[in-house]
Amino acid sequence: MGSAVDKRAAHADPATNEAMLTYLADRPEPDQSPLRQRAVDVICVVVSAALPVGFWIALATGHTEVEEPLQWVDLIMATLCAPLVWWRRRWPTTISVVVSVLATVATLASIAQGITLLTVAVHRRPRAVFFAAAVFVATGAIYNVVRPSPDVPYWVTFLMVNLLAAGLVAWGSFIKARRALIASLRDRARRAEEEQHRRVEQARQLERTRIAREMHDVLAHRISLLSLHAGALEFRPDAPPDEIARAAGVIRTSAHQALQELRDVIGVLRADGGEAERDRPQPTLGDLPALVTEARRAGATIDLDVRVDDPDTVPDIVGRTAYRVVQEGLTNARKHARGAAVRVTVSGDRGEGLTVEVRNWLPLRSAVVTGSADQIPGTGTGIIGLGERVGLAGGRLEHGPSTAGDFRLTAWLPWD
Structure with missing residues (x-):
């Protein structure tokens, strides 16, 4: 599934990929909120306790009766399995095995048994998933022996248990793969954003270096002219007035041009290398x-x-x-x-x-x-x-x- 998504992303429009990565980068990670985890745990416990609690209410109101002792065992075991679902995140494999064993004689614990196996498929490695699924199938086979159905053959019920276990494992594996894919895309989005920031900073640094080199080339030429003419005036203080005026004019012009070019370069540095540098005519x-x-x-x-x-x-x-x-x-x-x-x-x-x-x-x-x-x-x-x-x-x-x-x-x- 991940390779297929990567291929689609490779052939997609770059703007679409950028939007998707931005969405995934801002989207909260699955199961990261403790409040959300507690809400899901409460829902799972309530759903798991629905059947045994409903049976207890029916007994209390006289709408049903316990005809044989095995039904009491079924009700008690199902009642014990419901609160165990609360700790399924901490010990997924252990809770799944315990609930499956208790469900060997408890029809009312089937919901809790399915939830715990699904949790193992989502959070654990294939070896643990295979072990929990095997216990699920084995306890289901034992249950069909202990309490066989008079209308359905044994092999049909056994096949149904296997299909149910396979469906739960497939569903959990899909959720696990999807979360891994979202996590990888989110990490890719973070790395792409960091790389973009690095490229921007590198481009700014290169531009500033280029401007500094430009400043050296321009100002070194201008200042060398200033130094040369100032040295000539110092060496020949008795030069004719027209030569002194000409040298002073060159010094004034060179100083003005140097200040103007320095102002342009400093303006570019203050503007972080904006359009001013590209608009300034280059020799x-x-x-x-x-x-x-x-x-x-x-x-x-x-x-x-x-x-x-x-x-x-x-x-x-x-x-x-x-x-x-x-x-x-x-x-x-x-x-x-x-x-x-x-x-x-x-x-x-x-x-x-x-x-x-x-x-x-x-x-x-x-x-x-x-x-x-x-x-x-x-x-x-x-x-x-x-x-x-x-x-x-x-x-x-x-x-x-x-x-x-x-x-x-x-x-x-x-x-x-």
Whole structure:
């Protein structure tokens, strides 16, 4: 039965499965309420005592008489069996066997005997169920010998006892299987809900990590420009007024853009990664000239060579990743090779992939030593984050000194 239900659930509509699991998760477990258990126990005891109590009332009112001593035994045994039903949950097999033995000479105890066997079938394993059913059939056979029916053959009554026992066991097994199925579906619903919560939290964490990486890439570029121009003003306090004004304008513009981009990112973090991040325009390959122009205004010597026929056909994720590679390369060049010429090359075609290369000459050791005091600070994790970004795009990232004496940052990105 469980496999059939699982097959139907597998082919059902996902919304229907979700609604069913939600219903089962909220539905109370069977037999979990003590009040409900006590109510069912009271009903079972009352039903079991209905026949003997009715017989006692008939005797008291004179509507019937006891014709033979065996009827007194029947009445007394049935009266004893009724309260035993109350403890059938605690000792199902024992109570069922005791009631069956007492019912050997008690016709009025048949209801209690059936209830206790049904309880064993619901709550116990097959071995205990088989044992209780065997005692039920054996005591029924003995009863038909002790008190045979004059109108029905023995084999018919024996067959009826077997069919009754089989029906009770089948009914109890059905209830047991149904409860197990509901419990498994309820557990599945709980696990699915927990898994959904984990996926939501993981998605939020990944989104926040991506935004933090975006913040590093953007602000590192802007702040490096600020540091470079501020250092130039500090180094040349006697510069012409127009140069000082131009440098101050670049500092003001870079600071304004950095604050604006920081405000956007913080707004996304406060909104838990909502629509604001997707609505904010992201840089693409077509924005490289503007990036290089901005760096040139800061005094950097940059040679840009874009060998792509139509940059607009480059996928957004590839163009955005290429932009970040160039941005990180220019930022690192300003940090570690100030004043060195930088060459940026972007080439590729559909099917071959996009190659982005940023090269700059390594500074002399003396320049590194003399310039260490005003070195632009950094966390040293920009290349690591860039490698993760390129890896997520399905590409490869290489960096390090080359044999020609320059530093080379190269990324290959798939372009299908």
